[in-house]
Amino acid sequence: SQTIHQWPATLVQPVGSPLSLECTVEGTSNPNLYWYRQAAGRGLQLLFYSVGIGQISSEVPQNLSASRPQDRQFILSSKKLLLSDSGFYLCAWSGHFNSPLHFGNGTRLTVT
Amino acid sequence: KQEVTQIPAALSVPEGENLVLNCSFTDSAIYNLQWFRQDPGKGLTSLLLIQSSQREQTSGRLNASLDKSSGRSTLYIAASQPGDSATYLCAVRYGNKLVFGAGTILRVKS
Numbered sequence: 001s002q003t004i005h006q007w008p009a010t011l012v013q014p015v016g017s018p019l020s021l022e023c024t025v026e027g028t029s030n031p032n033l034y035w036y037r038q039a040a041g042r043g044l045q046l047l048f049y050s051v052g053i054g055q056i057s058s059e060v061p062q063n064l065s066a067s068r069p070q071d072r073q074f075i076l077s078s079k080k081l082l083l084s085d086s087g088f089y090l091c092a093w094s095g096h097f098n099s100p101l102h103f104g105n106g107t108r109l110t111v112t
Numbered sequence: 113k114q115e116v117t118q119i120p121a122a123l124s125v126p127e128g129e130n131l132v133l134n135c136s137f138t139d140s141a142i143y144n145l146q147w148f149r150q151d152p153g154k155g156l157t158s159l160l161l162i163q164s165s166q167r168e169q170t171s172g173r174l175n176a177s178l179d180k181s182s183g184r185s186t187l188y189i190a191a192s193q194p195g196d197s198a199t200y201l202c203a204v205r206y207g208n209k210l211v212f213g214a215g216t217i218l219r220v221k222s
Contacts, residue, residue, distance in 0.1 A: 006155075032208065043214040044201070051208065059209070090155055097143045098163060101203065101210055103155040 002027035006091045006104030013111055019064075019078040021107050023091030026072065031093040033074040034101070035066055038088040050074060086111045114139045116204050118213035125192055126221050133187040133216045135202035140180050143205040147176050147187050150199045150215070159200075160187070192220045 006023045013019060025031050035047040046059045048066035056066050063082050067075045074091060091104040119134045135145070144163045148156040160169045160176040162185065168177040175188040185202060197220050203210040 034210075044203075044212040046209055046211075049208055057208070088153075092156075097205065097207065100146055100158045100161040101205075102158060103148075105155040106153075108153070 002093075002102065004091060004093055004102055004104045006107060008107060009105065010108045011110070013081050013109065015083055015111055016080045019076070019081050019085070019109070021076040021089055021091075021109075023074045023076075023104055024072055025093045028072070028093070028095065030071060031095060033068060034092040034094075035074065035076050036090045036092065038090060038106075040087070044090070047076070081111045083111050085109065114204070114206055114211050116202060116211050116213040118200075118202060118216050120216060121214070122217040122219075124219045124221065127192060127194060129192050129220075131189050131192055131218070133189070133200050133202075133218070135185040135187070135213055137183045137185075137204045137211070139204075139206065140183050141206065142180060143207065145176075145178055145185050146203045146205070146210070147174075147185075148201045148203065150201060152199075156201065189218075192218075194220050194222045196220050 003026045033050045036044045037047055038044050050056050050068045053068055064078050089107045092101050094101045115138045117136045125131055142164050146161045147159045149159055150156045162169045162178040173190040178185045199215040199217050201215040203212045
């Protein structure tokens with residue numbers, strides 16, 4: 001069966017520090033991978049998605065970037081965090097377009 | 113612009129009641145629609161997926177319907193239980209992307 005791992009679960013970082021969140025998927029190949037952010041009291045905002053190694057689409061201009069160095073690994077990064085980067089970050093994967101989306105457990109990021 | 117709206121924003125019901133959550137979308141050119149459950153501080157758990165060619169899907173006490181032409185979906189929960197308390201989100205897939213509603217916060221009182 002397929003599983004998705006996301007870490008860390010919680011993170012507190014000072015303003016201006018770098019960020020690296022990692023997500024890996026097991027039990028499938030060539031998944032579509034996604035990063036979402038959920039701000040308090042708001043819906044899910046799609047940040048990045050990837051349909052293959054090295055292929056990244058950005059949905060929202062911002063202080064973040066994403067990379068996919070391996071087929072089942074998706075990394076969310078920032079060089080310098082802002083207060084507004086605080087939120088709940090969720091990684092997700094799906095197969096082809098008609099298959100369901102599956103989420104990881106999320107990372108709660110607090111920028112102080 | 114592709115938008116997804118969920119009504120009501122919050123709902124509180126006594127245990128045992130049947131209830132309906134609503135989801136509407138502005139662009140009917142969808143691939144599928146998916147209902148999720150989110151517990152506080154947790155990720156999203158997939159409940160039901162309805163393809164654009166389907167009218168409904170059922171899983172246990174849950175039944176989801178889809179009317180693509182009118183841009184609507186409903187999630188029916190039968191015989192609600194306190195363990196059903198959570199936020200329920202619907203998401204509409206357009207190609208590579210899913211657009212989410214803001215969710216309905218459900219509280220089932222024992």
